[in-house]
Amino acid sequence: MNNTVPDAPRLALLYTRVRVEERMLLDAFESIGVPIEAIDTRSLAFDTTDPEPWTRFYAVIDRSLSLTCSITATRILEGFGVRCINPARAIEVCSDKLASTIALERAGVPTPRVCVAVDEESALLAVESIGYPAVLKPTIGSWGRLVARVNDRDAAEAIIEHRATLGSAQQGVFYVQEFIDKPGRDLRVFVVGGEPIAAIARRSAHWVTNTARGATAEGIAITEELGDLCRRAASTCHADVVAIDLLECPRRGLLVNELNHSMEFRNSVQTTGVDIPRLVAEHAIRIARACRAEVAACR
Amino acid sequence: MMPTQSTVQSATCPECEGEIAFQRRPLAGEVVVCVGCSAELEVQTVEPLVLALAPEVEEDWGE
Known part of the structure; x- marks a missing residue:
């Protein structure tokens, strides 16, 4: 690298697969002139x-695709006193939908209503409590995998039995969310250092609006309310x-649905115009420089 | 894909035996798609450069 910034702080990026996002991040560091070890x-x-x-x-930036790897590595590194981006506690809250719901509700952030059970019979009660249609989700997982809309009791019984019989132990946590009749899209806002930097709307004819499931993205303005x-x-x-x-709820307005600690953005740079x-x-x-200054102050 | 002038390294697709050209030095774990057969491939080793079919999505993968 020819344009290395003098006195650049030492950084590393952890990965388990180098996707487009990891390449884009490594390219960004190179263009800034700060070396980073992948x-x-x-x-x-x-x-x-x-x-x-x-x-x-x-x-150390954690970009592991595997949640198990992310949590393991960041816990150990933080034990060593290494600043992780994101911190382990952030990964724990974001990666587990139940933990996200609890954190959002405690902070008074509007979010869809959720009922949770750990037994098949109780799961059916949880669905009935939420009402039909309800949404049954695994607490851990991404890209809309195994997210099911439950329209009636027959479907609820079938899905719950399948999860209990065929799923992993993790699938034994039945996370039931109220179905939000959104206007054919959901919103995603990218937040860096606590500040919203870009936003997209993901549109799909299907009720699942993940781009991994075929939804299309378009850039949108970040309103004061959204920000x-x-x-x-x-x-x-x-x-x-x-x-x-x-989600844009017709009755309750904006609701925070999910938090993503290792966000994908390959399709959002061009659509938002934000790098x-x-x-x-x-x-x-900036974080690495601040950590270096703290270390220097302690010497 | 036919290697071009900017190709720094190339390997063979394990699915269709087509040529996979890299414009930058590949990293272990890097995911590429074969333009010949659309197979999703993962770089297994860089010395020597070996590709394998990328694994299916696992339960704990995600954002």
Whole structure:
């Protein structure tokens, strides 16, 4: 690299697969002139008594596709005193829909009503309590996987039995959410350093509006209401970088639906005109510089 | 894909045996799509450069 910034803070990026987003982030660091070491989390064997290999980094960006890898690595690194982006507690809150719901409700951030059960019979009660149609989701998972709209009791019984019989232990947590009759789209706001930087609307004829399921994205303006709500939502999960999914409820207005700690943005840079990876990189560099200053002050 | 002037490295698609050209130095774990057969591939090793079919989505993968 020829344009390396003098005295650049040392950073690393953890990954399990190099998707387009990881390439875009690495390119952003290169264009800024700050070197960053890309490390495959799967290749690591952490010695919990030996922080030395990691203390040379002032910040580590976790971009592991696997949640298990993310949580494992960030817990260990934070134990070593290494600043992780995002922090482990942010990953824990964002990655688990139940934890997200609890954090949002405690903070008074409007979110769809949720009922949870850990037994098949109770799950049916939870669905009936929410009312039909209801939405049954795995507490952990992305891209709309295994999200089911339950229109009646017959469907509820079938889906609950399938989950209980065929699913993993995690599928034994029945997370039932009220169905929001949204206007053919949901909203996603990208928040970096607590500030909303870009927003898209995801449209689909299907009620699931994930772009991974074929929804199309278009850039939208961040209104004052939307921005304020997303600042509040981001602060509940302590994330440095987070994508917030929102639903427009005809009765209750904007509701925060999900929090995403390892956001994908490949289709949102052009549609919003915002250089999302560069803003993420710049924020990570600011954090790393601040951590370096703290370390220097302690010496 | 036929290697071009900007190709820095190339490998063979394990599915269709077509040529996969890299315009930048590949990273272990990098995901590429074969333009010949649309298979999603993952870089297994960079020295030597070996590609394999990318694994199916796992339960804990996501954003």
